[in-house]
Amino acid sequence: MMSFIWNSWWRNKERFILLLVGVLIVSTGLSYLIGTTQANNGTVVDELQKRWNSSYDIVVRPPGSRSVTEDLHLLEPNYMSGLDGGITMKQYQTIKDITDVEVAAPIAMIGNNSTRSSVGTHTFDDPGFYKLTITDYQNTGLQVDKSTTVRYLAAGWDASGDTRQSGVSPVGLGKQPLDEYGSDTMIAGIDPEAEARLVGLDQATKKSDHSRYFTDEDVVTALENVDMIPVLMNERDYIDASRTYKYEKLDLPLIDDSMVPTIQEVTKKGGKTYLDKLPTVDEKAQTYKITTAQVQKQFIHDILNNSLPEKYSGYSEWLILKPSPISYQSVKSPYPSRWPFTYQVEPKLINPDSLLAKRSMYRAAREFGTSSDDWPRINPYYIGVFDPKKLNLSKDPLTELPMETYFPAKAQWVMDKNETPVNPPRDVKPTNDPYDFMTKPPSMLTTLDAAFKIRGKKAISVIRVNVKGIDTMNEQSEKKLQAVAQEIEDKTGLITDVTLGSSPQLALTYLPGLKDQPALGWIQQPWIKLGSSMAIFQEAKVGMSGVIASVILVALVYVFSSNIILLYARKKEFAILLALGWRPRQLSKMLFLEATLLGSLVALIAWVILGTFWLTTDHPIALARIVLIGLAGLLIYWGGTFVPMLLIRKIQPYESIQAGEVSRGRRFVRSQSVLGMSINQLATYWQRTLLSLIAIALPTSLFIFFLFVTFRLKGVLYAS
Incomplete structure (x- = not known):
């Protein structure tokens, strides 16, 4: 054949x-x-595969913390800073004990505090009355916010008792420090060992005589309802703000060259109301300008050199505001081909009985209580400083995940309220307002024990998980991740999302005006598209x-x-x-x-x-x-x-x-x-x-x- x-x-x-x-x-x-x-x-x-690795594989959150954006597998970049607890220590320990879990690193958003320092001095040569005009500027990228306050100082007045009726604050002669200035920040609790394994926080901590990482000796002590907590401070501030101090001498001669009778006369005539009507002497005002960057630099310098001002006996700081999330609602995109995902922030009205100055915010105001009796009191002692640039985090913009513990979210102003393009787009910057749209990261890190002491049994806000043996992008890795995530949900009742293999997805957010304020326009942000690499x-x-x-x-x-x-x-x-x-x-x-x-x-x-x-x-x-x-x-x-x-x-x-x-x-x-x-x-x-x-x-x-x-x-x- x-x-x-x-x-x-x-x-x-x-x-x-x-x-x-x-x-x-x-x-x-x-x-x-x-x-x-x-x-x-x-x-x-x-x-x-190059973009498969990320800072963490799975994120674990409390039930009910999902946003409307997650229906499309989109995770907003600001989600961590708004989570107010919900996970217990028992649930955290259960996750740690799962066989395939390599690292479980929790974060507990505790509450908002502030860091302040005095930079610069002013010299009072002569006794008398001075007008101090303090003007605060803040560049948000969208606009420059400005606010002004006026105070009156009595140089050379040795006051005793209550001075509020006079409307004047006593101040000594000679060189006097400027009023303290700084920025608000969130305090977050971490597990030092887990955070070191996840992002190398211990290696990013500056090593000096007065700067170190957390140790077992850093425990929380309580004295007269004040919790003394160890704090590791972020070296960077991220706020673009400044303050000017303008000193002017009032045209008000002293009675008998004495401050006391003159103060009594001012009080009789109405105190501050009377002083507001007085002119200043025809002399050049002395003006000083300081920035938040200068304040942060001075504050870090004082920590590293153990030169922070001494605290008086019984010193404490109040925690007034809790973390609060942003609420979104879906809206029609002005340009669907470029921004298929479009949302609008829902402004929140403030309770009329609240002590907050604003009457509406982009986040719901959540206070610890209606009075100072309900507010937690802390006394932070600073053990060191860390440099966020030295953290072992994904630097690839295509695999970045929200790491609001160390860096603020990214955003650009692309259109105004009339949908007119902003050319070139402007970077939106975090603000000094803990309830604004863009907030700064929690620069003050303390221990998980401190978080549970202050916030109770459900202090943990989120847990970032790394899974063992996930080195290659394939179907086996995906199945293992999903299996671990499901096991976490089954054993703890919490919700999980597989973040490994995610990538940024540009989304458009409309910022309406707050009460009695115009709308700000459209903000573009790289949100997180879950599971995009595997898809x-x-x-x-x-x-x-x-x-x-x-x-x-x-x-x-x-x-x-x-x-x-x-x-x-x-x-x-x-x-x-x-x-x-x-x-x-x-x-x-x-x-x-x-x-x-x-x-x-x-x-x-x-x-x-x-x-x-x-x-x-x-x-x-x-x-x-x-x-x-x-x-x-x-x-x-x-x-x-x-x-x-x-x-x-x-x-x-x-x-x-x-x-x-x-x-x-x-x-x-x-x-x-x-x-x-x-x-x-x-x-x-x-x-x-x-x-x-x-x-x-x-x-x-x-x-x-x-x-x-x-x-x-x-x-x-x-x-x-």
Whole structure:
């Protein structure tokens, strides 16, 4: 049989050459296109692998803390700073004890405090009355907020008793420090050991005689309802604010050159109301300007040099405000093609009985109580300073996750309230207001024990989890992450989100005006799209599989149509063999052997080409896949021969004396022209016509698709 096949090929050299051309087309096309596709797929996977790692794998939160934005798997960048507890120590310990959990690092947002320091001095040369105008400026990126207060000072007045009725504050002569200035900040409790393992906080802590990391000796002590807590301070402040002090002497002569009778006279005339009407002397006012950066620098210097002002006996600081989240509602996007995700912040009105100055805010005002009797009292003692730049965090903007413990969220002002573009966009900066839209990170870090002492049994706000053995982006890693997340939910009743493999998704947020204030406009922020890398990985896998299937299908149709054509060309030859005594099964076997020989040649050529890919490319194809691709060529020839093997059984010996084909179909149109004859011929042999159309359409469609990917998509097949 083999010699007969070879002799048949050799006698019909033209036909044999065409068969070899077909083998080369199938083998080179199959191997090259699939090899290139696999190499590109490897590139996609490698690029995703580079962005697979992030600061933490899973985030655990209390039930009911999901926002409306999470319906679309979007996590807002400000979510951590607004979580007010909800997780117990028992739940935290349960998560730590899970076998596959490598690190579980909790954060407890405790409450808002402030850090202040005095920078600079003013010299009072003469006794008398002075007007002190304090003007605060704050650049939010959207606008510069300005507020002014006026105080009156009595230089050289040795006051005793209550001085509030006079409207004047006593101050000594000579060099006196400027009023303290600083910024508000959140205090957060952490597990020092877990935080060191997660982000390397211990390595980012400055080492000096008066700066160190937390130790077991840093415990919380209570004295007269005041909790003394250890605090590790952030070196950076992030606020762009300043204050000016303007000193002017009032035109108010002293009575008998004495301060006491003059103060009594001022008090009789109305105190501050009277002083507001007095002019200043015709002298140049003395003005001083300090910034929050200067204050922070001085404060850090005092910590590192153990030169903070001494505290009086019974000193304490009140914690007044609790953490509060931002409420969003979905709105229609002004530009859906650019910002498909658009939300609006819901302003919150303040209780009329509240002591807060503002009457509306972007976060709900949540106070510890209505009076100072309900407010927790703390006395922080500073053990050290850390540099956030030295933390072991993901610096890739494509894999950044919210790390509000150390850095503020990012935002840009892109449109005003009238949807007019802001060109160029302005960076929005955190403010000195703990209930504003953009807040600064909790610069004061204390221990988890302090958090539970101050906030009670459910002090922990969020837990960031790293899972063991998650080094490579694949389906096994994804399944393991989902399994650990589910185990955490089942054992604790908390909610989880897999953050590993997430990436930023630009979202647009509209900031309406607060009470009696104009709207600020539209803010663009990189929100967190959960699971985007795995989604792209799955899409790439499906896309590449589709391309491979299309290439194999085109090759299969080509082989099938070629075999059908050869079957009709060799019909008389097969009829003669039947007349000589060959059985139809022998003819089918001969076709199968021919297909096996040609398919084996395709496999051999494909293995040579793909082997070259494997040796030279940076993204080698798996050896098993190379073997399967070669075998696919053999299967293509077998599949393309299956139908001709069935059709050959219908050939009769008498067809050896027939010439041409006898049309048995009816006419659809009159055969008065070449067009009419062609239509009738195509309609009569509709199966052959359909095969021809498929054989033309498939490779053409695949060719157009490759052109689209090459030129329109710049050679990268993507779907998201």
